[in-house]
Amino acid sequence: MDRKKFLVTNTTLLAGCVIVPGLPHALMEILKKADFSLETAAINKAINYKLDKLFEWMRSNGWIDYLEELSGKKLNGNINDLLPTLTGEISREKITVLRATRGFEDFAGNRLITPGFPAFSLIYHALASSRVKPTRLKDYCGLEQLDILEAAIYALSNWEKLKSYYGINPGEKLVLAVFAYEYRPSFKTPHHKYADLVFSRTGVGRIGDEPYHFDRINRCFVNKPSDISKIKHAAVIPARFGVFIARKVKNIDVSLMTTGIYKQGDLHNDSEDKNRYFLQPIRKISMEDSLIGGNRITYSETHRSEKLHSLFTRQKLEALSGIIPEIKTSEDLVIPASQTGIGSSFLAVSKPQQLIRTASAKGNIIYFKVPKDRGEDRFYNSFNTQEVEDIELLSQGARSPNEYDHPRNQALFVNVTHELPDTLKRTEYRQIQREMNSEFEKAIADGDYYSPAFEDSICDGCVMASIPSLEKAILPDVETIEILPAFSVITAPDFFPLVDNFDLIDYDIAPGNARTSNFYEGGIASLAIARLSPNPKSIPASGDPTIDTYTSVMSALPSKDSYICPPHLSNLPDDKTYYSSGFLPDASSSVFAPGWDITYAGENDRLFLSTEGLGSPFIEDMKLCSAMNGMWPAASPDASRTYQGSLQKQYRNPTAIPLLDEELGFHGRSQESPLSATFGWDGEQGPFIEKIKQKWKVNFTDLARADCVQNALDDRLDFSKLREITSAELIQRMACLKLCIERLPKVDFRSGEEGTLSTGYTYHWLVSAEKVNWGIENANAWGIPPTLVGSNKEWITLKENAKVKGLGYLFVFVDTVKDQLKKREWADYKRRRLDCQRIYICEVTSENIVYGKIIGNSIDWQP
Template identity: 30%
Template sequence: MIDIETEALNVLRKWFAAGWAPVFARYGIEPDFNAPLEALRESLVEPLQLHAPLATLHRDDPLVRDLALDAHAALCPNDPAKSIVYHVWAGPHRTHGLARPSLRELDVLENYLYLLGRHEPLPDEPLAPIVLAYAYRERGATAHRLHADMVYSRVAITRVGTREARFIPEDQAWEAWAGDGFRVTRARLGVFLCRIVDGEAGNVSILDTADGDTRRSFALPVRKLFAGAQYPDMPPVHSIGFRGYFLGDKLKRVIDVSGASVPGTLDLTRAPFINEARIEVSAGASGRDDGIELDAFDGACVVGPRPRDRLVSIAMQEEQIARFTVPPRDGPPSLFRGHGIDEGNISFNRHYTSLQVPSSKARLLLETAFAQLEHVFPALLDPLPKTRPRAAPEYVNMRHRVEPDGRITVLGNTLPAGEYEAQLDAGGFEAAMFDDGVMDGAVWAVIDGVPTSAAFVLVTAPDFFPRADEEDLQAWGETNPQRAASHRFKEGGPTPLSAGRFVPNLLLNDPWSGEPLFAKTDDTVAALVSRPVPPEAREHVPPKVADLRRHAGGFLPDSASNEFAPGWDVSYDELDGTYYYTTHGLGSPYPEDVKFCASANAYWPAASPDAARTFERPGIPTAIPMLDDELGFHPDSLHGTPDAKPGWDGEFGPFFQALDGVAGVNSADVRRSDYVYNATQHTFASRVFDLSSEELIRRMEALNACLEAIPKAGSEMPSETDYWIVSATCGRSGDSRATHYTFELCVPDNGRAQTVVSRAVTSAAAPGHWRLWRPVSERVKAECRFDGPDGLVPRLVRYASFDETTGMYGEWQQRELR
C-alpha cells in the first residue's frame, strides 16, 4: 500500500520550496519540513493562532478572499474548504506567476486531508460509494454561496477537439481554444463515500433547484475514497481502479429509425455505425480505447476524448464510405409546402434540406403546436414541455452524394436553384455519413474488486463561448421580469443542465458484468450540490445573482444546456415512460444541429453564436447580436474584399444590397448552407469567441433597449420583433471593451426571397457563392450607450429612420433611459 503521508509531505515540501513559502508565511503557515514527523504533522493541522499569534488572514487578499470564515489551519482533516493551503492551490484565482500543484498532486493532498481525519466517526446512516465529477470553486459558483468549496455532480461534460487537452489551474478548467483549433476538454472524477439525502435545505445545497427536489434523493459526499483510506467500522481500502464504458451509435440509429437502407456490403453492427470504448485502469496508470483516454490517480481520475484529425470526417468502414439511400420527401402536397425561404419546409422527414428523423410523427405535430403557442401562453408553456424524445439524430446531413466511383458530390455546391431542391426532395441517391466523435458513457471505480455507482460522462460538441456559461445568463434573466427568457428567446434559452432532472442513458450496461449502469431512480445526476448551510448561517446566504466574476462551468453541468431541440451538449430519449439523457439524439454530425439551432436565436446562448441574422429564418429574430466582423464580411459587401474570410461558421453575414432599384438584403441561404462541408474545409469552427457572460448580457440589453425605443415592428420584445438586424457594430474603449452598440435594422419580405449568386465569388464550391436576396422596408439605425465598459444597464438610446429617397438616415431621435 502506498504511503499517503510521505507522498503528501513531498508535495508540500516541493511547492513550498518553489516559491510558496513566503506566501504562506503571511498567514502564519511556516512548517519545518526537517522536524520530526509527528511535530510536522501537528504544525499543519493546529489552529494558526497557536502556531503564530500575529498571523492574520486579510480578506482583501485575492488568494483567501473566498476562504471559509472558520478556516484556521494549513490543513483541516476531512475538509478541503477549511484547509488554507489546499484553498490557495486549488481555487480559481490568479497566483501572480507562481505555478501550482498538478491535478495528480492535488489528489494526493486531498487524500492526505481525509487520512488525517480517519478517526472521526462516520454518519450513523447507510453510505454508498459513488463516482462524482467535482471541482473546488470560488464562493459565487458554489451551491451555498457562503465561501469557496467543493461542488459535485454525477454528470461530467467533456468536449471533442483537434488539439491536445490543456488544464488551466487559474480557472480550474480545461482550455477550449488552442489558437488554431479547439482543444479536447476533460473532466475530473473522484470516488466518494456518500450520504443519500432528500433535497431539504438542511440536508444539501443545490445550485439549481427544481420542483419536487425535496422528494428526490441526492448524493452528498462525506469522505473521499482512495487506496489507503481507513475509516471507523470499515475495512481499509487496499486498491482502487477505474473503469469506463462509452457508446456512440448515432449512425445505426439513423438507419433503424428512418427506415433508410444501406448497401449490403456495410455491417450495421460494427464501427462506424456503433462505436464502443472500454477502459480499465489501475491507480497511477493510463488507458485509452476508441478515442477515449482515462488517467487514474489514487482517488480520482481524468477522462475525456483524444484529439481528432478533424472535427468532422467522412465515416468509413474499412475502405467503404458509410452511406445510406435517401428516402423521398414525406409531407403534404405542394399546395402546403410553404413559400419564400420556407418553401418545402413542411414535411415529416425534411427540415429545410436536411433529413429529419422523427421518432413519432404525432409527437412532432404536438411539439410544433406547443412551439407556436409558447408566446401566447408563456405562463403555461415556458419552458416548453418535453414531448418528443429523440431515438435517433434529429437532423442528418444528406447533401453529400456518393457517386458510383466513390467520389463525393456536394449538392449545394453543384446544382442550380430548382434542381437542387428537386434532387433532395426526390431522394433515391446514396448520401455519405459522418463521424464526429460524440458519445456518452460512464466511469466507475472498482474498490478491492467491488464496483461503485457510476458517473455519467458526455463526450460532446465544442463550446464556442468558453468564458460564458448558462448559469450567469439564467441568473441575470431572473433579476427582472423584463429579462425573462420568453422576452429574449423565441426558441431555447439559458437554462443550465444542472436544473435538469432526467436520468442517465438507461441503455448503458457494464460490459464486465452485463448489469445496467444507471437506474430509473437516478433523476438527480445532473444536479450540482455542495454542503448544506447550517441553520445559524442561513440568514446570511446571499441571494442568487449573476456573479459574473465566478469561474464556473468547465466540466460540470451548469456549463451545459438543458434545452433540447435536439440539443447541443446532450439530448434525451425515453424507455418505458422514463426520459433519459443521451447523445444519440444529437445531429449527424453535430454541425447539422448547429446550423438550425444557432440560427434559432442562439438556442443555447452560452454555447452557440447567434446566427439568426446570418440567415433570417421567418419568425425567428436575433436574441444576442453577433457583430459584423464576427459573422464575416462578404466580398460583395461594402466592407468586403476579394480575399475576405468567412465568419465562425464558414458563412458570411448579411448586407444591404439594392437589386433592380429595389432595396433589399443579401444573406446566406439556410437551405444551401452546409456547416458539415464547411467543417471538412476547416472554415466551420475556425474561431472561438472570447466573449464573457457580461458581454453577452450587454448585447442583449442593448438590443432590448433599442427595440423599445424605435418605431414598433411586430413587438418591442426581442423574441417577437419583426426586425432583422442586418448590421451590428460596436464602439470600444481604450481597453478594447465595448461602450456602445449600433444596429441597422429592417423588416424583410421573406415571401419574396430569391436565389442570387455572388458577383465576386466565382467558384460554386466557395463559401458565399449561393446566396438569398429579399426586399426590405422600414429601415432604421439605432445606437445604445452604456456608462462605461463595465456597465450592464443601458443609459441612452438614439435612433434614425432611413429615407429611401435620399439614401440617408434622418435626424437622430434620442431617449435617456435613466
C-alpha cells in the same frame, strides 16, 4: 461479477439506505474548535511521502513563502513535524487581512489544513482556486498536485469525527460511489456563500480535435489548444471523477444548483425534488488510503455511440452494399482508462480526432439512399427523421412546456448535402450542385441518391471503479464494497466555455427570472435541473431511488452562521476576474428538439437521457440551432442574424445574443473590397446592406445553401472567434439589444403577441453589430455603406459625433419585405437579397440609446 449484474445488485442495495431527517450537522462548527488539530487521523507512509514531495514542489515554486506570509506560520520541517501547525488555527487578525486579499475573499476556513474539508483548507484554496493568481510564483499546480493534497486532507480526518460532523447516526449505512467534482469560486457554487467543492453523479466532457489542455493558471480545462498554431481548433474537455463514501439524503439536506423558477407543466424539472433522493459525497477515497486498508482503486469506463446505427436500423435506410454503421464503443471513442488516471482520480477523455468524418465499416465509406421527401421530412437541406415536436416556444409571454411525447431514438437531423455520382467509386462523393435557381432544393427533396454518412465522437456511458482487495470488514459503515458508477456524457464542443446557463438567467422567463425573454425558442434551461434518468444501457435503474437525480449538482449545505463572501463575488456574473469553465451538468444544456449537449430517448414507456437523438453529425444540428437564435445560449452560438432572411417570417427567430460582425465573418462585398473577406466561427459570412439598382437590400446567406458540414471538413470552423467571450460581455450585448427593441418603433413583431412586444417576438433584423467606446474612440461602422447617409461615414465614425457616451455597440436594424418564395433574388449560389423597408441606426450602451431612422439619404435621430 458481470458488469450489468453488479450494477443491478448495487443499486438495489442503495434502496435500503436509511434517511435521517434534520441533516446536515452544522459543518462550520469545526472551524470553532481550538483543539481541532488533536482530532486528526494518522496518515500512512504512502500518502505522507507524496505530501512531503508536494511540499518540496511548493517550496521550490514559491508557494511555501507565499503561504507563510498569508498565514503568519512557519512551514519548515517534514510533514510529521508540521501537522500541528498545518491543522492549527490561523489568527483572527491574519484571517481578517486574508479575506481582504484578492483571491481569498471567498475562502471560508481558518486553517492551513482542515482535515476532511478541502474547501476550508487554506493550502487547498490557494492551489485550487482560479481566483488566486500571485505573480511571483514560478509555477501553478496541476491535477497531480491537487489530487495529492485532496488525499492528505481527507486522510487526516478522523472518520468517526467526520461522521459526527455530518450527523451520521450509528448504524446508518453508507455507500461507495463515483462522482464528478471540481473546486469552484463562490459564484459557481449552489449556495454562493464561499468557494467550495461541487459534485455531481454526471460528468460532461466534450469532443475536440486536439489533446486536452489543463490551464494551470486558471485551474481548469480549456478548449484552447496548448499548441498556439492550432488556435482555431478545439481541445477535448475531460470530466474528472473520484470515489467517495456517500449517503442518501433529501433535497433539504444539501445545497442544490437550481433556479427555483419553473415552467408550468414540465414533468421533468426539479420542482418536485422534495419527493426525490440524492447521494451526497462525504469523504473521498484515495489510493493506499488507510480507511480502505491501504488498497488501490481501479477505474474503468464504457462508452457507446449508437446514433448512426440507430438511424439506419430504425429508419430502415437502404445502405449501399448493405454496409451499415456499427455501434461505436470505448475503443473508438475515448482514451483508454489505463492512460487517464490522475493519482486517485480519473479522467473520461474523448479521443482527439477530426470533429466530423465519413463513417466507415469493413474498410468502406458508408452510404445511404436518401428517401424522397414525403412533405414533412426535410428541414431546409436536412433530412428530418421525425416530426419536430416538444419545441419550447414563447407564447403570450410564457415558455411552452416540453411534453416529452416524442423521444429522440435516432438522429433527428441528418446531413444529405453530398452525393455519390458513381457507386463504383466509393471515395469520390461530392457536394450537390448549388446554382442561382431552385434545382438544389429540388434535388434534396427528390432524394433517390446515395449520400455519405458522417460521424462524430459524441457518446454516453459510465465511469466505474472497484477496490479489488477491499473486504467488507475493513469498511463496515458501507452497505456494500461495490462502487456505484457515474454517468458520463461526452458531447459537442462548447463554443462559449466561459459562460453557462445560470449566468444568463435574467434574460429568459421560466426557468429564468425575467418578465420577458430574449429567446423565442430554447432558452437557458440547464441539465442540472433536469430530472431524467441516465441511459439504461449505461446505468440500469433497477430499484435505485436516486436514479433520476444523477444530473443534480450539489455542495454541502452551509450552516446558518457560516462565512459569506462579499456580495459582488457571490451573485454577479459580470464581475468575474477569472476563468471558470466546467464539466458538471450545470454547464450543460438541457433537452428538447433535439438538444445541443444531450436529448431524451425512450423505450417501454420509460424516458431517459441519451445522445442517440442528436444531429448526425452534430454540426448539422449546430447550424440549425444557431439559425434559431442559438437555442442553447451558453453553448450554441446565435447566428440567427446570418440567416434571418431565409426563415419563413412566421417562424423567423430574431437574434437573442448578438454576435459581432467579425465573429460572423465579413463577405467580400460588405466593405466594398474583396480583400476584406473573412469567415466566421462556423465558416460562414454574415449579412450586409448593399445598394442594387437604387434600392437598399440585405445580402445574406440562405440557410438551405449553407453547408457547415463541408466547412468542418474543409477546416473552416474557428473556435478562437468566440472562446474568450465572457458572461459579462454577453450580458452587456443582451442588455443593449433589449434596450434597442424597447425603444425602436413597435412595428414588425410576431402577430398574435400584442402586449408582449419583447426581444423574443421582434422581426427587426440586426444586420450589423460592432463594439464601440462611444465618445472615446472612433467607430469603424463596417456595416454601414459609405453612401447610406450623405457621401461618407464620418457622421457615425468620428468620436466627436457620438450621441451617447461609454462602452457599447453600434447596431444596424432592418425591416425587410416578405420573402417571395417563387421569385427569390439570388446574389450568388448561396446568398440572396431582400429589399429593405426601414433601416435604423442605434448608438447604445447598457444605460442609454439614441437611434435614427434612415429617410432617403439622411438620418432622423430620435432622442
